[in-house]
Amino acid sequence: MSNKNPIGLFDSGVGGTSIWKEVHTLLPNESTLYLADSKNAPYGQKSQEEIIELSKKNTEFLLNQNCKMIIVACNTATTNAIKTLRETYDIPFIGIEPAIKPAALQSKNNCIGILATKGTLNSELFHQNVALYSDVKIVEQIGYGLVQLIESGNMYSEEMTQLLHDYLNPMIEQNIDYLVLGCTHYPYLIPQIKKILPSHIKIIDSGEAVARQTKHILEVNNLFNTSHKKAENIFYINSEPEVMQELIGPNYKVNYKDF
Numbered sequence: 001m002s003n004k005n006p007i008g009l010f011d012s013g014v015g016g017t018s019i020w021k022e023v024h025t026l027l028p029n030e031s032t033l034y035l036a037d038s039k040n041a042p043y044g045q046k047s048q049e050e051i052i053e054l055s056k057k058n059t060e061f062l063l064n065q066n067c068k069m070i071i072v073a074c075n076t077a078t079t080n081a082i083k084t085l086r087e088t089y090d091i092p093f094i095g096i097e098p099a100i101k102p103a104a105l106q107s108k109n110n111c112i113g114i115l116a117t118k119g120t121l122n123s124e125l126f127h128q129n130v131a132l133y134s135d136v137k138i139v140e141q142i143g144y145g146l147v148q149l150i151e152s153g154n155m156y157s158e159e160m161t162q163l164l165h166d167y168l169n170p171m172i173e174q175n176i177d178y179l180v181l182g183c184t185h186y187p188y189l190i191p192q193i194k195k196i197l198p199s200h201i202k203i204i205d206s207g208e209a210v211a212r213q214t215k216h217i218l219e220v221n222n223l224f225n226t227s228h229k230k231a232e233n234i235f236y237i238n239s240e241p242e243v244m245q246e247l248i249g250p251n252y253k254v255n256y257k258d259f
Contacts (some may be wrong), residue, residue: 016073044117063168
């Protein structure tokens with residue numbers, strides 16, 4: 001495995017680009033290869049068996065591109081499939097889990113909210129993490145429809161505004177003081193969420209923590225890119241590329257690839 005090889009990332013769609021941005025900011029010398037399985041989004045409504053099969057397919061695509069490590073930039077895929085991926089493939093994997101710990105430890109009201117997909121909230125790994133904080137009230141909310149609206153380019157639609165009000169207002173009424181975003185698509189909604197939440201409620205997502213963990217795993221495995229060749233950042237998507245292009249900006253090209 002060459003240190004010059006890229007870091008692979010995959011998600012059910014464009015949401016994991018929020019993770020990619022944090023990784024790229026912290027590790028600008030590392031090449032990356034991002035895979036968006038938008039054709040099969042959202043993963044959150046699928047069975048665990050389907051999520052595992054899709055995650056294996058994505059992993060094998062990235063391995064065929066010589067990725068040196070893989071970030072599962074999807075909460076649903078992490079909570080349902082990462083154990084199987086680690087048992088199946090001999091490569092470092094980094095997963096994304098809802099940031100329950102910092103929210104639970106810092107909450108003054110002992111009440112936090114979690115907005116996530118059905119697949120994440122129903123997973124065994126999520127329930128194990130929640131059980132560690134039995135003294136904290138955790139208000140769970142499935143974000144039905146949010147991923148689909150982001151993937152279809154309707155992030156700022158009236159429907160999105162209405163859904164966010166429907167999901168967040170009951171949490172506000174229950175006196176949460178932290179909101180955990182448990183899906184990598186949701187950080188793109190932070191500007192809209194802030195308009196709804198009272199200013200004292202803090203929003204937490206996993207992006208920075210994942211970037212720091214990626215740096216740590218590169219260090220432990222002696223995988224830092226030490227060459228002086230300019231880093232490359234390549235993006236693949238198997239559905240409409242326009243939405244991803246808008247999210248990552250004009251400096252990077254999104255490649256359509258049917259897989």
